[in-house]
Amino acid sequence: MTIEERIVNAVQAGVTALYSMEANASQVQLQKTKAEFEGHLTVVVFPFVKAARKSPEQVGEELGKYLAENLGDVVEKYNVVKGFLNLVVSDAPWVELLNKINSDEQFGFKPVTASSPLVMIEYSSPNTNKPLHLGHVRNNLLGAALARIVEANGNKVVKTNIVNDRGIHICKSMLAWLKWGNGETPESSGKKGDHLIGDYYVLFDKHYKAECDELSKQYMAEGMDADAAKEKAKQEAPLIKEAHAMLVKWEKNDAEVRALWRKMNEWVYAGFDETYKMMGVSFDKIYYESDTYLEGKEKVMEGLEKGLFYKREDGSVWADLTGEGLDEKLLLRSDGTSVYMTQDIGTAKLRFQDFPIDKMIYVVGNEQNYHFQVLSILLDKLGFKWGKDLVHFSYGMVELPNGKMKSREGTVVDADDLMAAMIEDAYKASEDKMKTLDMDEDEAREVARKVGLGALKYFILKVDARKNMLFNPEESIDFNGNTGPFIQYTYARIQSIMRKAKEQGINIPESLNTDVKISTKETELIQKLNQFEAAVRQAGIDYSPSGICNYCYELTKQFNQFYHDFTILGEQNEAVKVFRLSLCKAVAMVVKNGMGLLGIEMPERM
């Protein structure tokens, strides 16, 4: 039983004995004592004053006395301020707690067993016509972190990715490549496949725009008003017509178009793989829209037969969700082709065939909140048991100082460029340091990679996911303050201490003696360490990687203050020295576990 649990139990027993009040555990509010008061833990007595019919101060005194008498091995002394009962916990329980933390490499994680629920997490979901940008980075980092957090809470996790590999946007790139590409390949140009295809997508758009401008001028000369002319030009431009023709050919399985499509998609996948690898992101199962986009139709027809949906005169199929307070939603076009929603139903069907899913989490931007509200209802109606409480992990946009990212206006931050720049910055920022640490070039580059990516990941994950966030590329990302590198740096310093302790032949025993005299600062650190478990649980409930970030930062900051106030290796008292080293060890392990959940690697030196 933990210290907290023992106190809570004792308080429950206390109010029953003193005031004949049955208090459940949630009524006993136990919190960390504020720094300006003496004590470790504080009991809030307000919930009991009514039953006691006494002043909060009186209740605090009585309860404090009761605890001191009945829980003497834990509560050393107490004091009462207003309605708050501050408890000073004796040393031995803290040492026991530290021993417990240090005895478990997987501290804070729940084991996954055969009977654990299976949670599928979908994230990334790229289009194959352009490279990944900063928005995708947020998606990928959130998705991957979430997968680890959910797993750390004792669930089986399947990470999945649905690749949008078909549609008009792909045809645009293909057409541009045919027209102006001269057979350029990733090998011949030295470009990454996804960037190569992205370039042709942009090229298409440039030519298309030029055609539109010219055409709309022509229409206006013929007497059309400006808006109508623009609209018509968009549809009548030869390039878009050609792209549409290509899409039709693709749907009809035209051998030539399909071969080109496959070839170009392969280039893109090779490019994505590199980006994913650099980001440290992976998937257990990848679905392709070209395989799933027809699947949904069948399910929709099934629902139509069951009377869940209805057909309009023109042959289109709709779901009436006005009963749920939503609108009517199109599921099949009048020509029988599927829409976005139909595809997601189809993908759900395939996934459920492949895995016994208990819970589904979709990591998708908040612009699709409505879509997932509808999808949840539809999947539920269609009989998917996880449909009703599917989770749309909805995250906000990444904005730039001058507004949103727009790929056509060239105001995107490319994922590959960004990661490379971060790593380079980290390398430059630490060149002097690496010399003094006597690192060779390889190690220096490896450290820079961990630090640069750590900075980027932490920067993105520390912000509450559902909020829009601002990214300023010029100012780039700081390596000081509340950042990934700050935490990594602290870790590296602890590792350095541990190495030196080893050189000096100091052994840290598995289990410390409980008769060490320890200071308040030290107990505060142990308390903080012990909160890791709660932080992981909470993150699993809220789906909040940012909660883990905050925890890691607070722990690290606290350790840094400790580090400057205390000597560790220079400590004269051998027992205290060993105790502090043991504390260092625990901090390092917990920080590494926490940052590991975020996908951030910890360098042993930096």
Place this chain on the structure above:
RNA sequence: GGUCCGGUAGCUCAGUUGGAUUAGAGCAACAGCCUUCUAAGCUGUGGGUCAAGGGUUCGAAUCCCUUCCGGAUCACCA
């Protein structure tokens, strides 16, 4: 217009199931600290009507209502 989500220091953000006369970090500014376990660090100063108003109660940044501002969404686009 309907629905959903945001609004906390000059800037970027925290703020646990409502808790402590003083709402926290980081950046930026200013002042200190490297003969001492890694200064990517530590200490201090300045900076706030928690968008506004009302309500609930021992107690509100947090819960409820109204208003204001910002964003998203409401397609036979994906």
